[in-house]
Amino acid sequence: MSIDQSGFDTAAASYDEQFSHTNIGQFQRERVWQYLDKTFSKAWPQTVLELNCGTGIDALHFSSRGSRVLATDLSQEMLKETQAKLLHSNAADSVTLTQLDLADPQLPNAECHHLIFSNFGGINCINVTQLRKLAEFCFHCLHPGGHCIFVVMPQNTLFDRWYRFAQGQSEVYKQRAEKHQLEVSLGDATVSTYYHNASDIINTFEQFEFVDAFTVGLLPSYLESSRFLKVYQGIERFLLPILKSTKYSDHFLIHLKK
């Protein structure tokens, strides 16, 4: 059964302002794009199935590098935001939009892709049972040797733990760490969020080969408005090169191969 994620419809119009255009959002997306550049320096993926495309920033990026993109999201309002960006770009011919629910993934045709990509927590919108179903779907939708690259929020994260503790909200943090699920506010809306560690993804996508995992960023986006943002960024820049585990991340990237 699908999960009610209508909060993303409410959040769609302000999503770029609240996340994509912030210092924290831009820093994290840049690190994801750097990884894509490094990984596909010899051969950029010809076709990309993008899950939870949101407002379409990554779809346009893939298109600008020459991919054909099938950009999908559950939220019609997010898809409208992507459509609006496409109208003002040269990408309209290379990006197709369609609704796809990660909780019950289905596509009208059985086309295979070279990369399945999910950025910034779409995978956190489904529970472990639904994640298993998604793994099967991804396996069927990829060419042999095709890639899955997902950016995900783990159960345990350094700055969220510290911040919740400082705010006297340790209970919230415990719920995230122990039950793996929280109702999280997104602008004026609330969305159900399920936290998955890299090991959960590896175990669930057992038919895939593990390629890489690393921390994309340490700062939750709610710290953007903090007057100590520069200090936090300094700590993040210091820690990122030395942290070997993804478990302290705000978002980590995981790369799997069929």
Ligand SMILES: C[S@@+](CC[C@H](N)C(=O)[O-])C[C@H]1O[C@@H](n2cnc3c(N)ncnc32)[C@H](O)[C@@H]1O
């Ligand atoms: C945090 S946003 C990330 C958007 C985009 N990938 C980006 O990089 O900015 C999460 C996205 O997941 C979508 N989403 C939530 N639940 C979903 C589901 N069950 N199936 C597909 N997309 C879903 C939301 O509509 C939203 O666009």
